[in-house]
Amino acid sequence: MVALKEKQSKAAAGNRQRLSPGEREQQILDGAISFFAEVGLSGQTRELAQRLGVTQPLIYRYFPTKQDLIERVFEEVFVGRWRPEWTGLITDRSRPLRDRLIEFYGHYSRDVLTYEWIRIYMFAGLAGEDINRRYIDLLEDGLLVPIVTELRAAAEVASPDDVPVTGLEIEAAWHIHAAVFYYFVRKHIYQTKIELDLDAFIADAVDRTLEGAITVTKREVPAG
Amino acid sequence: MVALKEKQSKAAAGNRQRLSPGEREQQILDGAISFFAEVGLSGQTRELAQRLGVTQPLIYRYFPTKQDLIERVFEEVFVGRWRPEWTGLITDRSRPLRDRLIEFYGHYSRDVLTYEWIRIYMFAGLAGEDINRRYIDLLEDGLLVPIVTELRAAAEVASPDDVPVTGLEIEAAWHIHAAVFYYFVRKHIYQTKIELDLDAFIADAVDRTLEGAITVTKREVPAG
DNA sequence: CGGGTTATTTATCATACGAAAAATAAAGGT
DNA sequence: ACCTTTATTTTTCGTATGATAAATAACCCG
Numbered sequence: 001m002v003a004l005k006e007k008q009s010k011a012a013a014g015n016r017q018r019l020s021p022g023e024r025e026q027q028i029l030d031g032a033i034s035f036f037a038e039v040g041l042s043g044q045t046r047e048l049a050q051r052l053g054v055t056q057p058l059i060y061r062y063f064p065t066k067q068d069l070i071e072r073v074f075e076e077v078f079v080g081r082w083r084p085e086w087t088g089l090i091t092d093r094s095r096p097l098r099d100r101l102i103e104f105y106g107h108y109s110r111d112v113l114t115y116e117w118i119r120i121y122m123f124a125g126l127a128g129e130d131i132n133r134r135y136i137d138l139l140e141d142g143l144l145v146p147i148v149t150e151l152r153a154a155a156e157v158a159s160p161d162d163v164p165v166t167g168l169e170i171e172a173a174w175h176i177h178a179a180v181f182y183y184f185v186r187k188h189i190y191q192t193k194i195e196l197d198l199d200a201f202i203a204d205a206v207d208r209t210l211e212g213a214i215t216v217t218k219r220e221v222p223a224g
Numbered sequence: 225m226v227a228l229k230e231k232q233s234k235a236a237a238g239n240r241q242r243l244s245p246g247e248r249e250q251q252i253l254d255g256a257i258s259f260f261a262e263v264g265l266s267g268q269t270r271e272l273a274q275r276l277g278v279t280q281p282l283i284y285r286y287f288p289t290k291q292d293l294i295e296r297v298f299e300e301v302f303v304g305r306w307r308p309e310w311t312g313l314i315t316d317r318s319r320p321l322r323d324r325l326i327e328f329y330g331h332y333s334r335d336v337l338t339y340e341w342i343r344i345y346m347f348a349g350l351a352g353e354d355i356n357r358r359y360i361d362l363l364e365d366g367l368l369v370p371i372v373t374e375l376r377a378a379a380e381v382a383s384p385d386d387v388p389v390t391g392l393e394i395e396a397a398w399h400i401h402a403a404v405f406y407y408f409v410r411k412h413i414y415q416t417k418i419e420l421d422l423d424a425f426i427a428d429a430v431d432r433t434l435e436g437a438i439t440v441t442k443r444e445v446p447a448g
Numbered sequence: 449c450g451g452g453t454t455a456t457t458t459a460t461c462a463t464a465c466g467a468a469a470a471a472t473a474a475a476g477g478t
Numbered sequence: 479a480c481c482t483t484t485a486t487t488t489t490t491c492g493t494a495t496g497a498t499a500a501a502t503a504a505c506c507c508g
Contacts, residue, residue: 016486018474024485040350042266044465055487060467122346125413126264132414167420168428175403175432182402183395189349190356196391204392208399208436216432240456242504248455268495279457284497450508458501464494471488478480 017053025062028052032073037116040123041070074131077120081112082138090146097154101147101206105180109198113184122189144173154210155217158224172216176209241277249286252276256297261340264347265294298355301344305336306362314370321374325430329404333422337408346413368397378434379441382448396440400433 019027031052036043045066049056063069089104125132148169149160157163183201186192243251255276259267269290273280287293313328349356372393373384381387407425410416 016473018485021485040264040266042264045467046465056465057467057469057488058486061485064467066466119350122350122413125409125415126343126346126350128415133416136410136414136416168424171407171420171425171428172432174406175429178402178406179399182398182406185349186360189346190360191349191352192357192360196395200392201395204395204440205399208396208433208440210436211439212432212435215435216428240503242455245455269497270495280496281458281498282456285455288497290496451506452508453504453506455504456502459499461496461498463496466491466493468491469489472486474483474485476481476483478482 021062024058028054028059028062028069029072029076032069033077033116033120036070036073036123037119041120041127045069073120074124074129077117078131078135081117082142083107083111084142087142087146090143090150093150093153097150098206098210100150101176101210102203104143105176105202105206106199109180109184109202113181115188118181118184118188122185139177140170144170144177147173147176151213151217152221152224155214155221156224157218157221162224163221166220168220169217172213175213176205179205179209245286248282252278252283252286252293253296253300256293257301257340257344260294260297260347261343265344265351269293297344298348298353301341302355302359305341306366307331307335308366311366311370314367314374317374317377321378322430322434324374325371325400325434326427329400329426329430330423333404333408333426337405339412342405342408342412346409363401364394368394368401371397371400375437375441376445376448379438379445380448381442381445386448387445390444392444393441396437399437400429403429403433 028048032048035048035051039047045059046056049059059069063072086104086107089107090100092100121132121135145160145165148165151169151172152159180202183194183198183205187194252272256272259272259275263271269283270280273283283293287296310328310331313331314324316324345356345359369384369389372389375393375396376383404426407418407429411418
């Protein structure tokens with residue numbers, strides 16, 4: 001109570017900091033990302049303002065409504081983190097598929113599956129936003145289908161050009177993805193202690209996946 | 225607006241229905257489960273009351289605070305759905321491990337991983353409740369360690385009595401679990417259309433997992 | 449049928465929240 | 479130094495929300 005009053009009066013006591021609109025907007029956006037990641041999209045603008053050390057109406061100077069702010073958060077977090085070159089990494093047949101997958105999931109884990117990303121992603125899904133479905137479409141084209149294609153090549157069966165990709169094969173690609181994803185769900189959403197080394201986990205997950213996926217691909221897809 | 229007024233006046237217009245305390249409590253609890261599953265734990269008691277066709281203060285007659293209601297929801301949904309006999313199903317070596325896993329995940333998918341369960345589970349995790357960690361503890365003892373034990377038997381290596389279970393092995397067990405879990409996350413949280421048959425998916429997931437898991441177990445655990 | 453018990457509703461409170469309007473002060477040009 | 483611009487704060491509004499107190503009516507027992 002006292003601390004709260006201190007903070008308010010601190011902001012009130014004339015030490016207002018005048019930033020350029022660009023800077024202030026970015027500052028609010030960054031603050032909103034970590035704030036909404038922590039407390040959810042229903043977090044209050046007053047508390048966000050307090051964390052930023054500014055007053056609540058200032059947020060409305062830069063974002064007309066709270067929903068506008070949320071949509072800018074989605075934009076900032078979900079588009080722009082995916083690197084198109086990752087698709088090329090997956091399909092680069094000059095290297096063993098195992099190495100490619102391990103390298104990809106190393107990048108993906110560090111650049112995408114952060115505390116902010118995975119929590120906002122879940123909050124958005126539960127809130128019924130369509131961000132998730134759109135992201136999944138992106139993932140299917142840029143990652144899952146390429147992985148299925150590489151699995152077919154590794155299994156030495158017909159390519160997707162000749163025999164269309166099946167639902168079960170897409171699920172096979174989801175399978176390794178799910179293992180990595182769930183690792184971060186446990187870490188950042190359930191907040192369980194995971195003492196396991198990330199790189200060891202990824203290598204192991206890829207090893208387990210690849211074995212089974214190639215076997216099943218062989219069984220289910222006719223030879224090329 | 226009109227429909228809302230109708231509903232309110234319907235409850236208001238003297239047609240009050242007097243239930244026994246037990247019935248009413250259960251009705252509120254059931255309504256709260258599907259309500260909170262849909263809109264989250266921050267859903268408002270007024271809207272819940274409206275869905276139940278009662279007034280909002282009535283809820284407070286049966287549950288002193290909203291948090292009490294939420295905790296009863298957790299109790300109802302998370303404890304009691306786990307069947308202790310499932311552990312026995314996993315460890316029943318009179319049948320192939322593949323069959324046991326497929327049967328278990330059939331039950332688990334239908335009895336536990338429902339719309340209500342998985343959404344409330346995620347909402348709870350994001351809200352920082354400790355339900356998830358407690359549930360995971362239960363799952364490790366009743367499911368993951370037994371699966372690791374059976375994988376060891378299938379791989380014909382040392383049993384956990386001689387060589388302790390490693391973190392990577394627990395992750396291997398998480399791996400199939402993650403595949404099934406993530407299937408329902410996509411279905412009930414992202415709400416993507418999944419045209420894939422559940423049983424086919426489970427059988428396939430088990431097949432892919434088992435292959436890799438046994439191979440990796442053989443590689444990492446000394447022979448018995 | 450009458451009277452007490454209590455399940456349910458009506459009315460209300462205190463606070464919280466998104467949002468807008470008005471007031472203030474920091475910066476930049478001249 | 480003064481004046482204009484505008485970033486920021488102060489004040490305020492309307493509504494929503496968890497929760498409580500008082501009023502009402504359905505059921506039960508004699």
